[in-house]
Structure formats: structure tokens, C-alpha cells
Amino acid sequence: MPIGTYGKIRCYETKSGWRALTKFRDFDGVTRPVERSGKTRAAAERALKKALTERSSTQGGAISADTRFRKVAEEWFSGVEAAVEQGSRSPTTAETYRRVLDGHVLLALGELRLREVTVPRVDAFIGAVRRNVGAPTAKTARSVVSGVLKLAARHGAIDRNPTRDIARIEGGPKKNPRALTLDERVQWLAQLEADEKAVAKDLPDLSRFMLATGVRIxxxxxxQWSEVDLDKGVVHVNFTVVRVKGKGLIRKSTKTEYGERTLPLPSWAVEMLKKRHTGGVGLDRPVFPDSLGGLRDPSNTRRDLRNARGTAGFAWVTSHVFRKTAATILDAAGLTARVVADQLGHSRPSMTQDVYLGRKAVGREAAQALEGAFVTESA
Known part of the structure; x- marks a missing residue:
């Protein structure tokens, strides 16, 4: 018999009721008899099956080939949340994983038993997400499924992680980073200021702050106001807002040591914050609160920005565009990639250069440097 399984159940009537017994192959490879009693044959058999299930779970771990994917997924995500608490995982990463887990993965694979989560099934699922939603979501879904099945493999429930053998996810042409030009920045703020709903949602000042700092939304x-020093003109960025299931909106520490940073503010941003601070706002209150003065939901705020941008001209603008714009302005000013990365809270300048710098137009300095390409020293 395979380890963790049992043979045929035999039942015998006794003076006091019934006895059910079988042989179970333990996880040390030894086959041992197991029996249970009951007043009826059915009761004895149920008691034996319960004991066998408990024996299998105790010796082989709570995860087996017959465990449903949904159960393992929740255990895996608990590990992700623990990593967030320890600071080794980003809160936004956990938020993204939870969204994809609930919105895609569990809907397709949740009720399958681990032995049923095969390469063809995973490949078909990821392919469907790629076609119907897009490559970025498909890649996230693959990461989630892979994480769950790695946990299953560690428990010995499966021999191999099926995600290792699925087809590669091909994305479309990579889009170049796009940042707001000077004219577009002026036009964007003018558009927001003229929109009563955008003003009521506090979008003009929020846009200014993100442009001034390059922080994530x-x-x-x-x-909070306690983290803003208006006299020195700096802001301390140590937290991010995330929604945690069962807890609501909370402030979590940033992703890494690079995420915790103190940023100097341009004078126009300091003046904007001074105007907002008029009236003695409490130090423990958010600078950009919701309508009740508490934490504001990033997802709802992204939606507000989408509603305010219109369908033409700024349809491509997202909250991350302000971050890319700030990075591009710093790059154009001649600051090093390391300095820009520190501003954005990145550990690797290469990521800043590849993903965040909108670089298309090249200054005249390049042409001037190439002027002498065919000029000899004697000439």
C-alpha cells in the first residue's frame, strides 16, 4: 500500500456492538492494524474512518493529495501576510495577490483537489487569464498558483509543481514609460481645478503632492501631519495604506529599508501644505483624509482619478504617472540614477531607469558631443 493509505475495512459484531478494523501503512513505512468500535456497524466504520483521517493528518501534515486547493491557498496567503508583518513583503504585493487569488485563481481552481491540479489544467487556466484579462494579471496568477503548489510540494502532497511546465506567458510589445510634459502638467491641474467633483475629492492637491515627491498613492x-516638517520643508515617508481583510484600512510600514525615506519638498509644495494645515489639524490626522477625516482608500482614489481624467487627452494617466513624471523631471535635471532611485524608494537604480524614466527626446548635448566624429585633430 502507498504510505498514508489503508486497506479493506472489515467489520465484526461483538457482544457490546460492532468492531471495524483495517491496516494502515504509517509514514515510517510500517503497516499497522487500526480498529474502532461502535454500537452499530455504521457507527464503528465511521469511527474508524475518522481515526484514519486524523492519523494521516497527524503524521503526514494537514495537506495531502486530497486536500482542496482552496485550503492550501489560504494557508499560503497566511504566510504572505506574516511576511508583510515582518517587513520582508510589500503590503501592496499582498493586496495584489489577494485580489488575483479571489478574483481569478480560486474561481477556477479552488474546489479542485491537489492531485487534480495538473499541468494541462494550470496551463489552460493561465492561458484563459492571458486572453481574457492580459499578460500582467496572468503572470501574477501564475505566481500565486506557483506559491500555493510549492507549499503543497513541501508537504509531500504533490511530487512536482505543475506551474514549472506550463507555457511561457508572452506579453505584448513593452510600452515605454510615459510621463506628463510641462504643458500636460499645467493642463492636468487646470482641468482638475475646474472640475467640482475633482475638487471635492481633493484631487488637485493630491496630484501636486505626488508630483512633488514621486511617492506611491x-x-x-x-x-500624517506629524510626518511633515513645514519649517524644514521635508516629509517622512514610512508607511503606506492598505486594506486588510477583516481589519479594513490600515497603515503598514513600507516595503524595505529603501522605502523609508525623508524627502525634501519644493517650495510650491510646502506652500500648498501650509494652506492645507491652516486651522490646526491634529498631528495624527492624514494629510489627505477621506470625507470623515480618516484613512482614504487607495483603490477608491484611483477610481476618482480615472473619473476625473476624461476619455480623451489624459485617458492614459494613472496614479503611477505622477511617480514616473517626478522621476523623469529629476533625470532631466541631471541627477544620478541612484539619487532618483532613493527618491522613489527603489533598491535598484536599474529598475528606476527601465520602468520609471520617460525618455524619448534627447537633448542637444548628444549631438554636440558627436560633432567631432569625423574631425581629425590636425583639422
Whole structure:
């Protein structure tokens, strides 16, 4: 018999009721008899099956080939949340994983037993997400499924992680980073200021703050007045706002040591914050609160920005565009990639250069340097 399984159940009537017994192959390879009693044959058999299930779970772990994918997924995500608590995982990563887990993965694979989560099934699922939603979501779904099945493999429930053998996810042409030009920045703020709903949602000042700092939207919404020094003109970025299941909106520490940073503010941003601070706002209150003065939901705020951008001209603008714009402005000013990465809270300047710098137009300096390409020293 395979380890963790049992043979045929035999039942015998006794003076006091019934006895059910079988042989179980333990996880040390030894086959041992197991029996249970009951007043009826059915009761004895149920008691034996319960004991066998408990024996299998105790010796082989709570995860087996017959465990449903949904159960393992929740255990895996608990590990992700623990990593967030320890600071080794980003809160936004956990938020993204939870969204994809609930919105895609569990809907397709949740009720399958681990032995049923095969390469063809995973490949078909990821392919469907790629076609119907897009490559980025498909890649995230693959990461989630892979994480769950790695946990299953560690428990010995499966021999091999099926995600290792699925087809590669091909994305479309990589889009170049796009940042707001000077004219577009002026036009964007003018458009927001003229929109009563955008003003009521506090979008003009929030846009200014993100342009002034290059912070993520969750980081911007997490800043409290106690973390703003208007005299020195700096803001301390140490937290981000995330929604945690069962807890609601909370402030979480940023992703890494690079995420915790103190950023100098341009004078126009300091003046904007001074105007907002008029009236003695409490130090423990968010700089950009919701309508009740508490933490503001990043997802709802992204939706507000989408509603305010219109369908033409700024249809491509997302909250991350302000971050890319700030990075591009710093790059154009001649700051090093390391300095820009520190501003954005990145550990690797290469990521800053590849993903965040909108670089298309090249200055005249390049042409001037190439002027002498065919000029000899004697000439």
C-alpha cells in the first residue's frame, strides 16, 4: 500500500456492538492494524474512518493529495501576510495577490483537489487569464498558483509543481514609460481645478503632492501631519495604506529599508501644505483624509482619478504617472540614477531607469558631443 493509505475495512459484531478494523501503512513505512468500535456497524466504520483521517493528518501534515486547493491557498496567503508583518513583503504585493487569488485563481481552481491540479489544467487556466484579462494579471496568477503548489510540494502532497511546465506567458510589445510634459502638467491641474467633483475629492492637491515627491498613492495617503516638517520643508515617508481583510484600512510600514525615506519638498509644495494645515489639524490626522477625516482608500482614489481624467487627452494617466513624471523631471535635471532611485524608494537604480524614466527626446548635448566624429585633430 502507498504510505498514508489503508486497506479493506472489515467489520465484526461483538457482544457490546460492532468492531471495524483495517491496516494502515504509517509514514515510517510500517503497516499497522487500526480498529474502532461502535454500537452499530455504521457507527464503528465511521469511527474508524475518522481515526484514519486524523492519523494521516497527524503524521503526514494537514495537506495531502486530497486536500482542496482552496485550503492550501489560504494557508499560503497566511504566510504572505506574516511576511508583510515582518517587513520582508510589500503590503501592496499582498493586496495584489489577494485580489488575483479571489478574483481569478480560486474561481477556477479552488474546489479542485491537489492531485487534480495538473499541468494541462494550470496551463489552460493561465492561458484563459492571458486572453481574457492580459499578460500582467496572468503572470501574477501564475505566481500565486506557483506559491500555493510549492507549499503543497513541501508537504509531500504533490511530487512536482505543475506551474514549472506550463507555457511561457508572452506579453505584448513593452510600452515605454510615459510621463506628463510641462504643458500636460499645467493642463492636468487646470482641468482638475475646474472640475467640482475633482475638487471635492481633493484631487488637485493630491496630484501636486505626488508630483512633488514621486511617492506611491498608498504612501501619499498614509502621510500624517506629524510626518511633515513645514519649517524644514521635508516629509517622512514610512508607511503606506492598505486594506486588510477583516481589519479594513490600515497603515503598514513600507516595503524595505529603501522605502523609508525623508524627502525634501519644493517650495510650491510646502506652500500648498501650509494652506492645507491652516486651522490646526491634529498631528495624527492624514494629510489627505477621506470625507470623515480618516484613512482614504487607495483603490477608491484611483477610481476618482480615472473619473476625473476624461476619455480623451489624459485617458492614459494613472496614479503611477505622477511617480514616473517626478522621476523623469529629476533625470532631466541631471541627477544620478541612484539619487532618483532613493527618491522613489527603489533598491535598484536599474529598475528606476527601465520602468520609471520617460525618455524619448534627447537633448542637444548628444549631438554636440558627436560633432567631432569625423574631425581629425590636425583639422
Amino acid at each position: 498608498g504612501e501619499a495617503l498614509a502621510v
